[in-house]
Amino acid sequence: xxxxxPTETSADDLQTAGDAAPPSGGPAADSRWLHRLSLLSVxxxxxxxxxxxxxxxxxxxxxxxxxxxTYGYNxxxxxxxxxxxxxxxxxxxxxxxxxxxxxxxxxxxMVVAAVVERSRRWVxxxxxxxxxAVISQGVLGGIRVLLGxxxxxxxxxxxxxxxxxxCCIAAVVTSRTWWxxxxxxxxxxxxxxNWVVVVxxxxxxxxxxxxxxxxxxxxxxxxxxxxxxxxxxxxxxxTACVLWLLTPIxxxxxxxxxxxTLSRPAGWLILFVGTQILLGTGSWIVNYGWPSVLDFLPFGxxxxxxxxxxxxxIIVTAHVAVGSLILATSAVVLVQTxxxxxxxxxxxx
Amino acid sequence: xxxxxFLLPIFALAAFCGCDVxxxxxxxxxxxxxxxxxxxHVPTExxxxxxxxxxxxxxxxxxxxxxxxDQMSGAxxxxxxxxxxxxxxxxxxYSDQQNRHxxxxxxxxxxxxxxxxxxDGPASLLQNPYPRDFRAGVFKWKSTHRSSKPTRHxxxxxxxxxxxxxxxxxxxxxxxxxxxxxxxxxxxxxxxGEFERGLISQAVDTLGYEIERPDPExxxxxxxxxxxxxxxxxxxxxxxxxxxxDQICGEWVDATAEVIEVxxxxxxxxxxxxxxxxxxxxxxxNCVGCHGPGGNAEVATLDYDDWTKxxxxxxxxxPSDREAVKxxxxxxxxxxxxxxxxxxxxxxxRGGGDGDTLYRRIVGxxxxxxxxxxIIAQQATATGxxxxxxxxxxxxxxxxxxxxxxSEDQVEQ
Numbered sequence: 001x002x003x004x005x006p007t008e009t010s011a012d013d014l015q016t017a018g019d020a021a022p023p024s025g026g027p028a029a030d031s032r033w034l035h036r037l038s039l040l041s042v043x044x045x046x047x048x049x050x051x052x053x054x055x056x057x058x059x060x061x062x063x064x065x066x067x068x069x070t071y072g073y074n075x076x077x078x079x080x081x082x083x084x085x086x087x088x089x090x091x092x093x094x095x096x097x098x099x100x101x102x103x104x105x106x107x108x109x110m111v112v113a114a115v116v117e118r119s120r121r122w123v124x125x126x127x128x129x130x131x132x133a134v135i136s137q138g139v140l141g142g143i144r145v146l147l148g149x150x151x152x153x154x155x156x157x158x159x160x161x162x163x164x165x166x167c168c169i170a171a172v173v174t175s176r177t178w179w180x181x182x183x184x185x186x187x188x189x190x191x192x193x194n195w196v197v198v199v200x201x202x203x204x205x206x207x208x209x210x211x212x213x214x215x216x217x218x219x220x221x222x223x224x225x226x227x228x229x230x231x232x233x234x235x236x237x238x239t240a241c242v243l244w245l246l247t248p249i250x251x252x253x254x255x256x257x258x259x260x261t262l263s264r265p266a267g268w269l270i271l272f273v274g275t276q277i278l279l280g281t282g283s284w285i286v287n288y289g290w291p292s293v294l295d296f297l298p299f300g301x302x303x304x305x306x307x308x309x310x311x312x313x314i315i316v317t318a319h320v321a322v323g324s325l326i327l328a329t330s331a332v333v334l335v336q337t338x339x340x341x342x343x344x345x346x347x348x349x
Numbered sequence: 350x351x352x353x354x355f356l357l358p359i360f361a362l363a364a365f366c367g368c369d370v371x372x373x374x375x376x377x378x379x380x381x382x383x384x385x386x387x388x389x390h391v392p393t394e395x396x397x398x399x400x401x402x403x404x405x406x407x408x409x410x411x412x413x414x415x416x417x418x419d420q421m422s423g424a425x426x427x428x429x430x431x432x433x434x435x436x437x438x439x440x441x442x443y444s445d446q447q448n449r450h451x452x453x454x455x456x457x458x459x460x461x462x463x464x465x466x467x468x469d470g471p472a473s474l475l476q477n478p479y480p481r482d483f484r485a486g487v488f489k490w491k492s493t494h495r496s497s498k499p500t501r502h503x504x505x506x507x508x509x510x511x512x513x514x515x516x517x518x519x520x521x522x523x524x525x526x527x528x529x530x531x532x533x534x535x536x537x538x539x540x541x542g543e544f545e546r547g548l549i550s551q552a553v554d555t556l557g558y559e560i561e562r563p564d565p566e567x568x569x570x571x572x573x574x575x576x577x578x579x580x581x582x583x584x585x586x587x588x589x590x591x592x593x594x595d596q597i598c599g600e601w602v603d604a605t606a607e608v609i610e611v612x613x614x615x616x617x618x619x620x621x622x623x624x625x626x627x628x629x630x631x632x633x634x635n636c637v638g639c640h641g642p643g644g645n646a647e648v649a650t651l652d653y654d655d656w657t658k659x660x661x662x663x664x665x666x667x668p669s670d671r672e673a674v675k676x677x678x679x680x681x682x683x684x685x686x687x688x689x690x691x692x693x694x695x696x697x698x699r700g701g702g703d704g705d706t707l708y709r710r711i712v713g714x715x716x717x718x719x720x721x722x723x724i725i726a727q728q729a730t731a732t733g734x735x736x737x738x739x740x741x742x743x744x745x746x747x748x749x750x751x752x753x754x755x756s757e758d759q760v761e762q
Contacts, residue, residue: 059442059444059450059456060444061442062441062442062443062444063443063444065443065445071446082446086446086448087444087446087447087448088448089444089448090444090446090448148441148443220460220471220472221471222372222455222459222460222463222464222470222471223372223464224471225471226469226470226471226472226473226474226475226683227474228471229471229472229474229475230474230475233475288461288472288475288476288516289476289514289515289516289517290514291475292477301514301692301695301697302513302514302695302696302697303513303514304511304512304513304514304518304519305511305516305517305518305519306511306518306519306521306522307457307511307518307519307520307521307522307523308522309522
């Protein structure tokens with residue numbers, strides 16, 4: 001099953017080893033459906049993260065007590081009217097499950113497209129990895145419901161952004177621009193230094209650390225001590241600042257190579273992290289009130305926290321969703337940096 | 350077994366992150382035990398241990414809370430809270446197809462107020478002011494006299510309106526049933542917490558607990574096994590415990606009779622505002638002493654709330670003395686933090702800013718804080734205010750925050 005015919009293996013190896021040399025017709029044309037499905041997965045998973053974030057914001061994770069069904073019904077056969085006109089908690093929890101199922105179908109489609117279109121071997125494995133990740137994410141959500149365990153809700157929340165990042169990587173590596181980089185590399189005024197890769201790895205690690213820390217705060221256990229909670233908050237804030245300082249450095253470094261496919265996402269990263277810091281501050285304010293450190297601002301006095309207000313919930317959920325966006329963008333920058341390094345090495349050889 | 354192996358990394362990760370083990374017991378009030386030990390110079394470990402056991406036997410656990418009607422003598426006390434509401438507010442968070450939410454306290458309150466309502470939840474240290482510790486039975490925002498308990502209406506109002514300028518949210522979006530369940534649970538936690546505190550104190554002061562248990566007649570352990578040989582029903586320990594519970598519940602039952610009456614409002618005119626201004630800056634009310642000229646809060650003060658004073662100044666410990674405070678912090682106290690008088694010129698009143706509420710605030714003061722109550726007389730005296738003078742103060746306060754139609758300049762003229 002796993003063995004590949006000798007002729008195909010050699011073709012694969014050629015493609016894998018020499019990503020810079022597309023076969024006739026170009027993989028971009030050959031992987032058209034895989035690329036389209038990858039884009040679709042990106043467009044579905046980010047809203048899925050939003051809806052999942054809303055589920056946690058509204059404490060609706062246990063609005064449906066069973067899994068994989070919904071109140072005894074098959075997931076897809078739950079009455080539409082009860083879903084749409086029932087309680088809001090049920091609406092978003094069941095909607096989250098339905099959207100997750102659609103993502104699962106798209107992930108299956110990606111694997112099929114990768115095999116049918118004879119994509120590069122590692123891309124095929126990437127699609128298989130995405131499918132497994134989507135299935136695992138669904139199972140984690142199911143375990144969270146069946147055990148009624150908030151820790152699994154936290155793990156479920158931490159794993160979702162990884163799935164999103166993988167989908168984004170799939171969309172990038174199957175795109176036309178992935179192959180058109182050759183021309184850009186030929187005109188590169190200055191190749192990237194090795195340590196730029198290290199600088200590109202750091203945002204990925206730090207943004208994921210931030211996601212884990214944020215999940216710890218969001219799914220905090222009642223028995224967590226105030227000191228532990230305070231420590232997590234402090235590390236979360238410091239790491240956010242470090243990450244934001246790192247992003248302009250990364251932007252300047254990758255911009256030197258003159259490749260827009262690399263410098264553009266690095267530029268977005270600065271914007272995303274800056275926005276995320278504002279959203280994080282907003283999330284704290286709408287959850288715990290106006291912080292003393294912002295007392296110097298005139299409009300904070302008398303701020304009233306509103307439990308589960310609509311705008312407040314959107315701010316908190318946006319903080320979760322933009323966190324995933326930062327991780328995915330960091331991962332894309334890293335992948336593009338590695339690609340750039342690889343192509344330069346290939347050209348010089 | 351092999352099939353389950355794929356779950357191992359997940360469980361390992363869960364163990365690393367800290368499993369969501371349901372909190373099966375309310376944390377014991379170690380802080381109060383230490384306060385009693387320090388103030389009486391008596392070890393309180395055994396007293397605290399036995400008290401916690403009795404409290405659990407009578408009041409249940411966070412998963413199965415119970416209202417100890419079998420230990421109460423008053424009919425009104427028995428109906429003070431609805432046991433069904435306790436079950437709705439306690440336990441894990443979930444909801445049903447009818448949108449009935451369960452585990453309401455865990456959903457909305459526990460992150461700040463803590464499992465036992467000790468004001469020591471995970472996020473408490475980062476709040477200013479700290480979340481309320483229900484266990485002392487002292488509440489700031491109420492319509493009753495300073496030393497009285499709040500009414501159910503007071504607690505419901507706070508839940509609905511929130512406390513502006515603090516981390517206490519408005520739960521206006523919750524249904525009446527959910528709010529009443531939370532009110533019941535807050536009363537339950539407060540009675541439970543005050544009973545535990547009282548029992549530790551009584552165990553040392555009345556029952557003779559020291560490094561060891563007293564004789565069986567006075568031992569709290571007899572309350573845990575009423576079917577044993579010990580005459581539990583008539584024991585000293587039982588009498589002390591029941592008397593204490595009746596006293597605490599009685600205060601809650603009597604709260605509605607303790608509401609401060611508000612007389613008809615006097616005319617809210619420039620003359621009233623002028624008189625209020627004089628009273629504010631005068632010797633009798635002397636509001637200016639803390640709130641500053643015109644309520645600008647620009648007065649240097651050094652004071653703490655009663656929850657902090659309990660383990661510091663009342664034990665002759667300086668709140669800023671870190672070493673001396675350290676054992677109390679290890680026992681669960683939050684870092685001592687100064688309390689500052691409110692700035693009155695910005696129109697933010699945490700407990701409500703309408704005329705009746707401000708009238709009651711001036712008369713009753715704010716329990717647990719340095720804001721004192723006032724002696725109200727029919728006629729103004731050298732030491733007390735009349736009802737009309739209190740209204741003058743209310744009108745002046747409203748004028749400070751722009752509620753009144755007259756500006757400060759007009760009042761000056």
